[in-house]
Amino acid sequence: MTPRDASDDNSRWSDLERPPLDAAALRRALVREGGLWSDVRVVQRTGSTNSDLAALAVKGEAAEGAVLVAEEQTAGRGRLDRRWTAPPRSGLFFSVLLRPAEVPVARWGWLTLLTGVAVATGLARAAGVDTALKWPNDLLVTVGGEERKAGGILAERAGEDGVVVGVGINVTLRADELPVPQAGSLALAGAAGTDRDPLLRAVLRSLEEWYGRWREAGGDPAVGGLQEAYAAGCATLGRSVRAELPGGRALVGEAVAVDGDGRLVIATADGVREPVGAGDVVHLRPA
Structure with missing residues (x-):
């Protein structure tokens, strides 16, 4: 499926409680000289941001630090090929391209866990909601005293030297919109803020920080503090x-x-x- 740019679709204003993301503002906030993020693109609708970004990476049309965000995913995938769908603009659905050349390939498996730590850290700061990690790739919140899944992470190889990491987070999903009773969202967990722009910025800044530490440590999860941080936040x-x-x-x-x-x-x-x-x-x- 070919992604459509968010600026081309007036239907993005159909639910004023779920305003569209501002791609230009996100680029101004995140893309900087010497930083990790090289581009931020927001599309209105696509099948899978992971698939789209991986295809661009393989064709040489995406640099490390490229970020692709979809307001709606129609064929989002989780581990074991599970499907991830949600109403338009009800969550954060994005993928990033990483090329960790300094890190041995044997340690690239830590990217899923690293992203989990980064997402949980960013959401704690920006949403004011307690989150926990279920090994290896789920984000958990507490709704009505019960543990619920509010997000997931999927890392996939993109060519010989790249990894695309996809993240899906339920932000404003209401109880009647949950795909399964065991699902949750930041809103249902009592988040102090559900504006997706600052949430996305906080998560990407946190990911940049953790990825930088891990890369500087040559991927050693103990040296960079990643292994300790993951264990501290792991509900499993x-x-x-x-x-x-x-x-x-x-x-x-x-x-x-x-x-x-x-x-x-x-x-x-x-x-x-x-x-x-x-x-x-x-x-x-x-x-």
């Missing part, structure tokens, strides 16, 4: 979990650590500690 640690692993195997136990490779370490009832690098993790309720 200390919980009883079930990991649905590739091949149909399930692993049940307590999530006790995130290791140096970004894997979740699960301690089983028989005393075995097994690192999990891929799989679907479910937080189990206490007995």
